[in-house]
Amino acid sequence: MKALITGISGFVGSHLAEYLLGKQVEVTGTIRNRSRMDHIRHLKDIQLVECELRDPFSVESLLAKVKPDLIFHLAAQSFVPTSWNSPVDTIHNNVAGQVNIFEAVRKHDLDCKIQIACSSEEYGHVEPDEVPIKETNPLRPLSPYAVSKVAQEYLGYQYHKSYGLKVIPTRTFNHTGPRRGENFVTSNFAKQIAEIEKGIKPPVLMVGNLEAKRDFTDVRDVVRAYWLALEKGTPGETYNIASGKCCTIREMLNLLLSFSNKEITVQQDPERLRPSDVEILLGDYSKFHQATGWKPEIPFEQTMEDLLNYWRERV
Numbered sequence: 331m332k333a334l335i336t337g338i339s340g341f342v343g344s345h346l347a348e349y350l351l352g353k354q355v356e357v358t359g360t361i362r363n364r365s366r367m368d369h370i371r372h373l374k375d376i377q378l379v380e381c382e383l384r385d386p387f388s389v390e391s392l393l394a395k396v397k398p399d400l401i402f403h404l405a406a407q408s409f410v411p412t413s414w415n416s417p418v419d420t421i422h423n424n425v426a427g428q429v430n431i432f433e434a435v436r437k438h439d440l441d442c443k444i445q446i447a448c449s450s451e452e453y454g455h456v457e458p459d460e461v462p463i464k465e466t467n468p469l470r471p472l473s474p475y476a477v478s479k480v481a482q483e484y485l486g487y488q489y490h491k492s493y494g495l496k497v498i499p500t501r502t503f504n505h506t507g508p509r510r511g512e513n514f515v516t517s518n519f520a521k522q523i524a525e526i527e528k529g530i531k532p533p534v535l536m537v538g539n540l541e542a543k544r545d546f547t548d549v550r551d552v553v554r555a556y557w558l559a560l561e562k563g564t565p566g567e568t569y570n571i572a573s574g575k576c577c578t579i580r581e582m583l584n585l586l587l588s589f590s591n592k593e594i595t596v597q598q599d600p601e602r603l604r605p606s607d608v609e610i611l612l613g614d615y616s617k618f619h620q621a622t623g624w625k626p627e628i629p630f631e632q633t634m635e636d637l638l639n640y641w642r643e644r645v
């Protein structure tokens with residue numbers, strides 16, 4: 331069994347590679363020349379291919395060579411604030427990259443299953459009586475990033491219907507754990523605490539909007555879900571991957587602070603506020619559970635402690 335992971339050097343890609351190697355799957359991953367390699371340097375049994383997904387020729391030759399049975403399409407511009415600063419780049423990167431993959435699969439008549447990493451951000455504005463959110467909820471995206479994910483998902487549907495591609499979109503809610511990029515809120519706060527503990531930074535933790543509510547799953551549960559999505563999911567169907575619980579960003583911060591014995595004050599940085607923020611994301615993952623048996627296993631407290639310890643070893 332051969333798997334291709336786009337964006338293997340990223341946060342989720344590196345965890346997925348570890349998981350697949352544990353299942354004796356042959357793993358090939360795409361990187362770009364500016365990719366950081368620190369998350370995958372320890373993985374000796376993977377093949378790496380330099381590939382710019384926005385370039386159709388590069389993608390075509392990759393797929394002709396690898397001929398994977400499974401594709402996990404994770405590569406994306408995934409930071410919501412960047413999508414306001416560079417909307418065209420986000421849309422181009424996320425949408426064109428995926429179309430190039432679909433076109434190459436079609437052209438080479440590859441019989442593979444394709445998971446596409448879609449997002450709870452697609453739901454965007456959610457009414458109070460719509461939680462926990464089911465897959466049937468309207469999509470009201472609130473950022474260029476969210477729109478790019480809606481486009482990716484609809485293209486998955488269209489290529490499935492038009493050409494029979496076995497596409498399975500996963501709408502994953504927030505996920506975190508060791509190796510989470512430092513821009514994202516959980517890692518950003520954990521890194522600041524680790525720096526304060528080491529005396530590298532004054533004991534003032536900078537924050538944005540603490541009132542938003544998010545549903546966090548551990549990345550190690552998420553990569554298991556991606557494997558199950560391709561093993562047991564139905565092509566053309568979309569699945570929520572979530573914990574079914576949510577907390578405010580303030581509650582998440584307080585949990586992180588409870589692991590530290592430093593006196594830390596919290597200060598809002600207006601630069602960290604967004605033109606529009608999704609107020610609440612709380613997912614219903616029962617459709618995915620029924621299809622695959624998956625449920626999250628790692629408690630949130632453990633995820634956050636592991637993340638803080640990850641940063642304590644690095645700053």
Ligand SMILES: C[C@H]1O[C@H](OP(=O)(O)OP(=O)(O)OC[C@H]2O[C@@H](n3cnc4c(=O)[nH]c(N)nc43)[C@H](O)[C@@H]2O)[C@@H](O)[C@@H](O)C1=O
Pocket residue numbers: 408409410448449450451502503504505513514515516518536537538539540542543544579602604607608
């Ligand atoms: C499912 C979805 O999940 C992620 O998108 P996100 O929810 O935007 O993630 P985040 O960690 O940047 O923000 C979470 C919340 O936290 C608030 N917040 C407060 N203070 C800070 C702060 O200081 N930094 C950041 N980054 N956020 C802050 C911020 O305003 C927002 O309400 C991506 O993986 C995305 O790719 C994806 O698909």
